[in-house]
Amino acid sequence: MNSDSNQILDQTIFALASGVGKSGIAVFRLSGPSASDALRALSQKQLPEPRRATRVQLKHPKTDDLLDDGLAIYFPGPASFTGEDVVELHVHGGRAVIAGITEALAGLKDVRLAEAGEFTRRAFDHGKFDLTAAEGLADLINAETAAQRRQAHRQLHGDLGLIYDDWRDRLLKAIALFEAEIDFSDEDLPPGLHAEVAQQIAEITEEISEHLDDKGQGQILREGLYITIIGPPNAGKSSLLNRLSRRDVAIVSEHVGTTRDVIEVHLELDGYPVILADTAGLREAADDIESEGVRRAQERAHQADLKLAVFDGATWPEKDSQTLDLIDEDTVIVLNKADLLDKADTEYLAISAETGDGLDVLLEKLKNEVAERCHLSASPALTRTRHRTALDDCLGNLQRFPTSPETELKAEDLRLAARALGRITGRVDVEEVLDIIFKEFCIGK
Ligand SMILES: Nc1nc2c(ncn2[C@@H]2O[C@H](COP(=O)(O)OP(=O)(O)OP(=O)(O)O)[C@@H](O)[C@H]2O)c(=O)[nH]1
Ligand SMILES: [Mg+2]
Numbered sequence: 001m002n003s004d005s006n007q008i009l010d011q012t013i014f015a016l017a018s019g020v021g022k023s024g025i026a027v028f029r030l031s032g033p034s035a036s037d038a039l040r041a042l043s044q045k046q047l048p049e050p051r052r053a054t055r056v057q058l059k060h061p062k063t064d065d066l067l068d069d070g071l072a073i074y075f076p077g078p079a080s081f082t083g084e085d086v087v088e089l090h091v092h093g094g095r096a097v098i099a100g101i102t103e104a105l106a107g108l109k110d111v112r113l114a115e116a117g118e119f120t121r122r123a124f125d126h127g128k129f130d131l132t133a134a135e136g137l138a139d140l141i142n143a144e145t146a147a148q149r150r151q152a153h154r155q156l157h158g159d160l161g162l163i164y165d166d167w168r169d170r171l172l173k174a175i176a177l178f179e180a181e182i183d184f185s186d187e188d189l190p191p192g193l194h195a196e197v198a199q200q201i202a203e204i205t206e207e208i209s210e211h212l213d214d215k216g217q218g219q220i221l222r223e224g225l226y227i228t229i230i231g232p233p234n235a236g237k238s239s240l241l242n243r244l245s246r247r248d249v250a251i252v253s254e255h256v257g258t259t260r261d262v263i264e265v266h267l268e269l270d271g272y273p274v275i276l277a278d279t280a281g282l283r284e285a286a287d288d289i290e291s292e293g294v295r296r297a298q299e300r301a302h303q304a305d306l307k308l309a310v311f312d313g314a315t316w317p318e319k320d321s322q323t324l325d326l327i328d329e330d331t332v333i334v335l336n337k338a339d340l341l342d343k344a345d346t347e348y349l350a351i352s353a354e355t356g357d358g359l360d361v362l363l364e365k366l367k368n369e370v371a372e373r374c375h376l377s378a379s380p381a382l383t384r385t386r387h388r389t390a391l392d393d394c395l396g397n398l399q400r401f402p403t404s405p406e407t408e409l410k411a412e413d414l415r416l417a418a419r420a421l422g423r424i425t426g427r428v429d430v431e432e433v434l435d436i437i438f439k440e441f442c443i444g445k
Pocket of ligand 2: 238239
């Protein structure tokens with residue numbers, strides 16, 4: 001996007017806000033100084049009452065051609081989504097209607113098609129919300145499961161931004177105290193200031209560390225939990241993938257070494273998003289292709305949040321070393337082909353991908369494991385690498401603070417830490433420190 005935002009904000013943008021393709025109703029949204037003029041041009045009438053759905057006939061301003069009969073809503077700025085004048089047109093969702101209105105709007109002076117994310121960008125530019133809320137909005141639109149939706153709502157409503165802003169505010173206050181120490185002689189300042197700054201920095205450091213030490217739950221919930229099925233060839237891994245996804249996705253055969261590529265399916269387990277992957281059977285490969293398959297299987301196993309190791313009940317108690325090597329505390333182990341098992345094994349869960357035996361128990365176990373790894377915690381969770389990177393940066397500076405040798409360097413540590421936090425919510429102006437000094441202290445007398 002062009003960064004010359006002053007010039008950009010003079011322009012009025014529009015876009016089809018509803019999905020593409022035929023639909024009962026389609027919604028166009030316009031935002032900017034000419035939004036109301038555009039509505040007048042198409043409806044050939046005075047503006048409707050603000051925020052009230054009003055029936056209008058929309059005509060092409062040049063040809064007078066009737067485009068559609070629909071509803072218009074006018075939201076005068078700043079009380080609108082973007083903070084600018086906004087107009088919504090609700091029309092019939094036919095291709096020709098949409099094409100006609102698009103063409104009519106694009107032909108108006110100072111009106112152009114919006115770029116991706118531009119409405120939200122304008123809302124941010126007008127202080128409607130911070131960056132984390134904008135990201136929450138994007139997540140809400142992309143949410144596929146109930147838990148993702150809840151997390152996105154929370155972020156959209158500013159819960160996450162509040163935490164980051166609170167740390168930043170407290171940090172700015174600590175900076176103000178610290179700079180006061182530098183700038184003013186001891187007699188002018190209350191005693192114990194130095195200890196107070198150190199104390200506050202220690203508290204913020206502790207809270208950020210805790211927030212970062214979240215095992216990636218929020219991020220896993222946003223992006224999906226990766227479960228990889230591993231095991232020796234022919235154990236029934238592909239059969240299990242098909243069972244769990246209730247689809248015939250992967251080829252199943254009695255041939256040893258059927259699967260070579262990694263096959264992924266997206267599932268929802270108790271509202272949590274899961275990406276389940278089937279992989280090649282682990283063994284000394286017979287050819288180059290299988291060997292590549294085994295390499296990919298191992299790579300996927302290492303990247304997985306959770307592994308599902310499948311042993312073959314027909315050859316039990318044989319356990320191959322390649323699968324054993326990959327098993328760790330993030331692994332659920334099952335014994336497939338329970339129907340062929342000589343005698344029950346009490347150590348592992350026996351299932352049958354063919355008959356469905358034991359699958360409900362396995363599903364229950366998987367749900368618990370998934371919930372543990374991406375459950376919606378009581379406090380808003382870290383959801384993006386962008387936030388994590390900035391928080392790591394902030395924490396690094398805060399941790400350096402106590403050991404930095406000079407006052408000037410210490411002040412710089414704090415300023416960098418505050419700037420890193422500001423990057424998350426989109427508040428980068430550290431000059432605010434000065435305001436705080438004057439507001440809170442009246443040191444200037
Ligand atoms: N009796 C019995 N046979 C099963 C069961 N599950 C799978 N099979 C059979 O076992 C054979 C291998 O199944 P697959 O699902 O292809 O096994 P795989 O682990 O994906 O095998 P590779 O892709 O070669 O590593 C097929 O003939 C399946 O029909 C089961 O629970 N019981
Ligand atoms: Mg397979």
